[in-house]
Amino acid sequence: MHRFVPFAAFCSKKPGIGRSVCLVMALLAGCAKRPAPDSSSAHVLRISQRNEPSDLDPAKATLPDELFVIRALSEGLVAPSPERGPPQPAAAESWEISPDNLTYTFHLRPRGKWSNGDPVTAADFVASYRRVLTPATAAAKAPLFFMVKNARAFATGQLADFGQVGIRAADPLTLVVTLERPAPQFLHYAASGPWIPVNPRVVAEFGRAWTTPAHFAGNGAFTLAEWRPHQRIVVRKNPAFHGAARIQLEEIQFIAFDNGDAEERAFRAGQIDLTMAIPHSKLDTYRQERPDEAHHAPLAETRYLSFNTTRPPLNDVRVRRALGLALDRTRIVDKVVRGGQEPAFRFVPPALRSADDTANRLNSTMSESAAAARELLAEAGFPDGRGFPEFELSTWVISAPVSEVLQAMWKKELGINVKLLTREAKVHVAALREGNYDIAFITAIPDVPDAANLLGEFVTGSPGNYPKWSDARYDALMAEADHSVDAMQALLHLREAEVRLVDQAPVCPLYFNTTNWLMRPNVRGWHQDALWTRFYQDVYLDDKN
Amino acid sequence: MLRFIARRLLETIPVLLIIITATFFMIRFVPGGPFTAEKAVTPEILRNLEAHYGLNKPLHRQYLDYLGSLLHGDLGPSFKYPNRTVNEIIAEKLPTSLELGLISLLVALALGLTLGILAAVRRNTWLDYLCSTVAMVGICVPTFVLGPLLVLLFAIHFGWVNASGWYSPVDRVLPCLTLGCVYAAYIARLTRGGMLEVLSQDYIRTARAKGASEARVIFRHALRGGLLPVVSFLGPAIAGILTGSFVIETIFQIPGLGREFVNSAFNRDYTLVLGTVILYATLIIGLNLVVDVAQVWLNPRLKFE
Numbered sequence: 001m002h003r004f005v006p007f008a009a010f011c012s013k014k015p016g017i018g019r020s021v022c023l024v025m026a027l028l029a030g031c032a033k034r035p036a037p038d039s040s041s042a043h044v045l046r047i048s049q050r051n052e053p054s055d056l057d058p059a060k061a062t063l064p065d066e067l068f069v070i071r072a073l074s075e076g077l078v079a080p081s082p083e084r085g086p087p088q089p090a091a092a093e094s095w096e097i098s099p100d101n102l103t104y105t106f107h108l109r110p111r112g113k114w115s116n117g118d119p120v121t122a123a124d125f126v127a128s129y130r131r132v133l134t135p136a137t138a139a140a141k142a143p144l145f146f147m148v149k150n151a152r153a154f155a156t157g158q159l160a161d162f163g164q165v166g167i168r169a170a171d172p173l174t175l176v177v178t179l180e181r182p183a184p185q186f187l188h189y190a191a192s193g194p195w196i197p198v199n200p201r202v203v204a205e206f207g208r209a210w211t212t213p214a215h216f217a218g219n220g221a222f223t224l225a226e227w228r229p230h231q232r233i234v235v236r237k238n239p240a241f242h243g244a245a246r247i248q249l250e251e252i253q254f255i256a257f258d259n260g261d262a263e264e265r266a267f268r269a270g271q272i273d274l275t276m277a278i279p280h281s282k283l284d285t286y287r288q289e290r291p292d293e294a295h296h297a298p299l300a301e302t303r304y305l306s307f308n309t310t311r312p313p314l315n316d317v318r319v320r321r322a323l324g325l326a327l328d329r330t331r332i333v334d335k336v337v338r339g340g341q342e343p344a345f346r347f348v349p350p351a352l353r354s355a356d357d358t359a360n361r362l363n364s365t366m367s368e369s370a371a372a373a374r375e376l377l378a379e380a381g382f383p384d385g386r387g388f389p390e391f392e393l394s395t396w397v398i399s400a401p402v403s404e405v406l407q408a409m410w411k412k413e414l415g416i417n418v419k420l421l422t423r424e425a426k427v428h429v430a431a432l433r434e435g436n437y438d439i440a441f442i443t444a445i446p447d448v449p450d451a452a453n454l455l456g457e458f459v460t461g462s463p464g465n466y467p468k469w470s471d472a473r474y475d476a477l478m479a480e481a482d483h484s485v486d487a488m489q490a491l492l493h494l495r496e497a498e499v500r501l502v503d504q505a506p507v508c509p510l511y512f513n514t515t516n517w518l519m520r521p522n523v524r525g526w527h528q529d530a531l532w533t534r535f536y537q538d539v540y541l542d543d544k545n
Numbered sequence: 546m547l548r549f550i551a552r553r554l555l556e557t558i559p560v561l562l563i564i565i566t567a568t569f570f571m572i573r574f575v576p577g578g579p580f581t582a583e584k585a586v587t588p589e590i591l592r593n594l595e596a597h598y599g600l601n602k603p604l605h606r607q608y609l610d611y612l613g614s615l616l617h618g619d620l621g622p623s624f625k626y627p628n629r630t631v632n633e634i635i636a637e638k639l640p641t642s643l644e645l646g647l648i649s650l651l652v653a654l655a656l657g658l659t660l661g662i663l664a665a666v667r668r669n670t671w672l673d674y675l676c677s678t679v680a681m682v683g684i685c686v687p688t689f690v691l692g693p694l695l696v697l698l699f700a701i702h703f704g705w706v707n708a709s710g711w712y713s714p715v716d717r718v719l720p721c722l723t724l725g726c727v728y729a730a731y732i733a734r735l736t737r738g739g740m741l742e743v744l745s746q747d748y749i750r751t752a753r754a755k756g757a758s759e760a761r762v763i764f765r766h767a768l769r770g771g772l773l774p775v776v777s778f779l780g781p782a783i784a785g786i787l788t789g790s791f792v793i794e795t796i797f798q799i800p801g802l803g804r805e806f807v808n809s810a811f812n813r814d815y816t817l818v819l820g821t822v823i824l825y826a827t828l829i830i831g832l833n834l835v836v837d838v839a840q841v842w843l844n845p846r847l848k849f850e
Contacts, residue, residue, distance in 0.1 A: 055628045062582065138597035140586055156589040208628045229626070229637065230800040231711065255710075258804065259795050262709050265693065266798075269700040269708035426577030426813060433585065443583055463585035 042543050043250035045523065045536075048263045050276040052230050052256055056211040058196035059132045059139045064532035067193050069254055072235050072536055073218035076195040077106050077125070077175065078187055080449070082527040082535040084351065087191040091120060091219055092175070101182035101485060104190075106175040113240045114199045116217040122169035127200035129167050141194045144447060147183045184487035185450045192448050221247050221537060230256050248525075248540035267518050273541070274526075275518040283338060283516065292521045296340045300351040300530040301513040302444045302454070303399075304344070305406075306466040308437055309506050313389070318380040320505035323439075325373035326413040327406065329510055336405050339516045344509035347444075347498055351530030352451045354491045362499050370413040377414055385415030391438040392421045396428040399441045402510070406441075432466040442466065443513070449531060451494045452481055458501060469506035546838070553834050561826060565615070568822045569608055572815055579624035579813045598624060611819070620823075621816035625809070631820035634805060639824070641711065642801035645724065645793065646786040648717060652725025653732055653782075658775075660729070661736025665744065665771070666763060676733060683730025692723040692796040709798040720797040724790065728782055735778055740771035773844055780836030784829040 051065035058070050071079075077095075078087035089095075092106035112120035132139045133155045145151040149166030153159035166178030179186060189195070198210075199217040206215040216224040221243060222235035233254040237247055255272055257263040260279045267275050278286055278294060286294040307314045307323070314320060329343035342350070345361045361367075374384070382388040395403045400422050407418045418439070423431065431437050444464075446453040457464035459478050460471070474497055481493035501507065519526065525538035580586055580594050595601045599610070614621060620631035657680075664676035696719060700708035710716050743749065744767055752766045791803035802821060809817035841847045 054626055057628070060627055062584075135593045136597065138590075138594040140580065140582075140590055140594065142590060142593075143587055155593075211628050228800065229629070229634075230804060231798075255798075256800070257709070257798055258808070259798075261693065262796055262798055265696050265701065265708040266710075269696070269704070271707055271710065424577075424811070426581045426811070427575070429581050429583055430577035433581070445584060447584070457585070463587050 042541055043248065044253060045249050045251070045274070045539060045541065046253045046255055046272045047274045048257050048266070048272050048276050049233065049254035050257055050260075050263070052258075053233070056216065056224070056227070056233075058193055058198060059128070059137055061193050062140045067532070068534055069233055069235070070193065070196060071534065072220060072222045072252060073216070073224055074196045074198075074220040076191060076197065077108075078191045080188075080191045080529060080531070080533045082529065082538075084449075084529065087187045090191075091125075091197070101184075102179050104177045104179070104186065105170070106177070108173045108175065109242055110173060112219060112242065114202075114217040114219050115223045115238055115240065116199065116202065117240075118199060118201065118217070119172075120197070120219050121172045122175040123172065124200055125175050125197050126167055126169050128197040129195075130162050130165075131198065131200070131203070132194050133162075133165065139194060141192075141447065144189050144192050144194050147179050147181075147186055147189060149178045149180050151180075181483065182485040184484070184490055185448070185452070188448045188450055222252060225251070230258075232256060243537060246537055248538075249536060252536065264518070273520045273523050278516045278518055280338070286518065293518050294516065295519050296514060296516050297528060298342065298349070298351060298530055299513045299515055299532070300349045300446055300449065302344060302347055302349055303341075303402075303510050303513055304347070304442060304444060305393075305508040305510060306432065306437075306440045306442055307506055307508070308435060308439070309467045309469045310435060311438060313380060313382070314391075314438065316380050317504055318376045319382070320508070322373040322376040322380070322414065323410065324505055324508040325368060325376065326370050327409055327508070327510070328368060332402060332405055333511050336401050337511065340514045341511040342514075344511050346502055347507065347509050348451045348454060348494075349512040349530070352446060352449055352454065354488075357491070357495060362495070362502055373414060377416075382416070385417075388414075388416045390417050390419060392419045393439045393441065394421045394423060394428060394431060394437045395441040396423055396425045403441055433463070435466075435468050440466065441510075446531065449529075451498070452478070452490070455494060455497055455501065458506065467506035469504070471500065471504055471506075474500045474504070546841075550834065550838070553837075557827075557830050560830065561823065564826045565612070565819065565823060566608075568819055569611065569815075570604075572810070572813070572818050573604060575813065577813055579815065581813070598622070611816075615823075620820040623814055623817050625812040625814040625817065631816045634817060635802065635820055635824060638800060638802040638805055641799060642787060642790055642794075642803060644717075645720060645790055645799060645801055646783070648721040649724035649728065649786055650783065652721055653728035653786075656725065656729035657732025658736055660733035661775075662740060662763065662768075664733065664737040665740035668741065673737075677737070680730040680733040680737075683726050684734070686727075688723050688727055688792050689796060691726060692719070692793065695719050695723060696796075709796070711797070711799045716797075720793050720799055723796070724786060724793045728786065731778060731782070732775055735774040736771065739774045740767055743767045743770040746770070769843060773840065776839050776843060777836060780832045783832050784825075787828060788825045 049065065049068065051063055053066040053069055054060065054062070056066070056070055056073065058074060061067055061070055075090040077090060077092040079090035081088050091108060091112055093109045095104055095106045097104055108120060108122060114120055129145065131137050132142055133145060133151055135155060135157050142155045145155070150159055150164050151166070154162060154165050159165070168176050170176050177190075197219065202215060202217045203210045209215060213224045213227050218224070221238055221241045223238045224233070225236045226232065226234035235252050237250050238244065241247070255266070257266065257276070260277050263272070263275050263277070264279050264282065266272050307320050309315050329345070333341045333343050342360070345367070350358070377383070377385065377388075393403050393406060400420070403420050407420055410416050410418055428440070432440055432442065444454050444457065456462060456478060458467070458469060458474065459465065460475050477493050477497035477500060481490045481497065484490035484493060522542045524540050524542050527535040527538065580591060586594070592601070599607060602610070611621065618632070620635070622630050623634060626634065660676040660680060664673040667673050696708045699705050699719060706715050706718055749762060749767055752762050757766070788803065788806070790801055791807045793799065794801045794804045805817060806821040806825070809821060
């Protein structure tokens with residue numbers, strides 16, 4: 001598939017068409033050298049941007065792709081740590097936690113400035129958070145504030161007085177946040193996207209146009225220099241940023257691509273330094289021929305099957321378990337998806353587990369055994385798959401190859417027939433929401449590095465509870481975790497809930513996803529965590545390479 | 546002729562209204578909405594979002610509101626891009642698509658007419674066979690094959706141009722050539738056919754008998770009639786180049802309207818879908834009218850009725 005000199009022979013040996021096309025092209029191109037705007041310079045990093053940001057407003061961002069740019073332009077009180085760990089100081093240089101774990105007092109940097117020169121004050125943070133929570137703003141990620149006192153009531157319109165919400169400015173440099181109840185994971189939420197502030201004066205003055213390069217004001221390491229939608233976004237180093245001395249990049253260009261092959265061609269043509277992915281068909285070639293350009297990292301992303309527990313016989317836990325037991329996840333990972341993914345025997349991905357919880361298997365019933373699966377299915381009344389109704393396995397386009405393997409494995413091991421139904425992404429999700437499916441392939445991506453953010457989806461009535469599953473024991477365990485004052489205690493409850501989830505099998509985890517990308521060997525200091533947060537401050541381009 | 550044009554323009558109004566109504570309701574009945582995402586939004590937040598965009602009103606009310614703002618030329622806010630309106634998006638992207646389409650059309654005409662005339666004049670010689678073969682290959686090779694091949698050759702192997710992007714004039718070369726080539730192939734075949742038919746007519750023999758030079762016979766006498774099939778093809782072709790630029794825009798990452806059009810359907814960006822559909826419908830209706838007028842002008846046997 002992938003050859004680096006495919007046309008040398010075509011052009012040099014065969015006369016006629018090939019050569020005349022070359023000639024015409026040479027004339028048309030005027031034999032010009034590669035044009036200037038994308039020429040690589042020592043301090044300009046060119047990154048492929050696969051999803052055009054809807055907006056660069058932190059209050060409205062919902063995708064990691066939007067935060068790639070927003071995090072370069074602005075920073076919250078605290079920021080995620082590049083090495084999995086507690087969040088680090090960002091706009092706040094320090095903070096204190098009250099003995100009852102309810103009040104967080106953040107101290108802002110005294111010389112913090114917006115890129116338009118305004119000082120960054122605690123009142124700006126209050127105004128920003130008020131904006132996120134105001135119902136008319138329609139911020140999709142407002143729930144990431146809901147551990148703050150009265151935040152949910154204000155965001156849902158039950159409370160009109162923002163003064164009662166637990167966010168206030170004690171003085172221009174001190175922000176006090178009061179929580180509903182102790183939340184050991186709170187700082188991770190405070191490091192998430194919607195907690196990144198905006199300059200309220202700029203927003204008030206320019207309205208929806210405030211995110212255009214002419215008006216944008218951020219408090220981050222870079223400023224917005226150019227935004228040509230579906231073409232490129234350029235950010236330049238902000239000399240007024242408190243950590244400017246450490247930043248080595250002068251400029252980052254986010255170059256739009258909405259197609260993996262076009263992105264890879266641009267990489268080979270030297271137009272970008274970093275891609276978002278490696279086309280599936282070229283994984284092996286890059287790994288073998290250009291190992292120094294092919295990179296790979298785990299993601300906090302669980303790909304799983306959801307069983308519609310309202311439809312018999314999927315309401316029978318034995319049937320659900322049998323379907324899970326019959327699968328060979330290692331084969332799916334090694335032979336089909338092939339991106340270095342990890343077979344999943346539990347739901348919470350490694351990046352969200354506590355330091356002492358490294359096992360990939362829980363003390364649960366989940367394993368892989370075709371024999372046990374057949375036994376369970378027979379027990380449920382379907383010996384050798386006889387009488388088992390024909391189910392549909394719904395997927396969206398990109399997961400089609402995996403579903404074909406699942407279909408074959410179930411046929412071979414259990415003797416049951418599953419029809420495949422591939423739908424467009426939004427049609428697929430809409431069907432999941434309405435419970436209009438039998439078995440579906442989906443992805444769980446957390447907003448914050450907190451297992452509760454993933455597991456909370458399966459609490460009775462939660463909007464992400466696609467299996468329509470309701471289990472009193474599970475709900476109780478999740479509530480206990482939510483009410484735990486101690487971080488360790490919360491994790492223990494969460495792990496117990498996870499065991500319950502895996503045992504009752506409303507979902508069947510398949511694998512933990514990874515990201516594969518291409519990067520030029522001269523890019524140094526690149527960091528990206530399992531939740532897609534990128535850390536630009538240590539990146540530099542090594543000219544000698 | 547003016548009466549003909551006026552009548553055709555009046556006919557456009559009900560046609561557009563039907564298109565708008567059908568699109569409005571069809572896109573609403575597609576499962577999933579602008580805020581459908583795998584990471585589910587809580588019901589109270591969804592209510593906030595729907596209230597923000599007026600989606601909580603009854604559907605017929607939304608339809609009437611939309612028609613009302615359309616009368617003022619307002620295509621509404623985009624659901625996917627909250628900091629831009631549909632008018633702004635179209636104003637920004639349409640010129641790029643027009644530029645791509647126009648240059649491609651010129652490439653198509655230059656290549657297609659040359660090949661077609663050459664093939665017709667040197668009928669049944671090696672030149673004819675070569676031109677016809679090239680045209681046939683051009684029709685058979687789709688843009689998504691030709692485009693990446695040209696990129697492999699000229700961007701990656703020779704490094705003369707960028708593999709993608711739309712910044713400098715050089716960036717126009719590969720996309721316009723790719724899009725132009727496909728249409729050039731059709732034009733070449735139509736030109737050859739049309740010219741052959743005309744060249745066998747009596748009035749051409751008469752022209753030759755009167756001692757007109759071969760060049761005069763071809764360009765002055767034969768071409769006008771020989772181009773008729775090409776002209777009727779150009780109407781749909783221009784519309785096709787403009788609306789069908791999606792593939793080229795994706796291969797070469799051109800910030801044109803074709804990508805917005807297709808992606809808006811995937812994003813359920815209701816207003817952007819409607820805005821682009823209305824624009825394309827108007828363009829196609831307008832171009833068909835132009836083609837009808839041009840045909841009467843070129844062919845004295847037709848009349849405006």
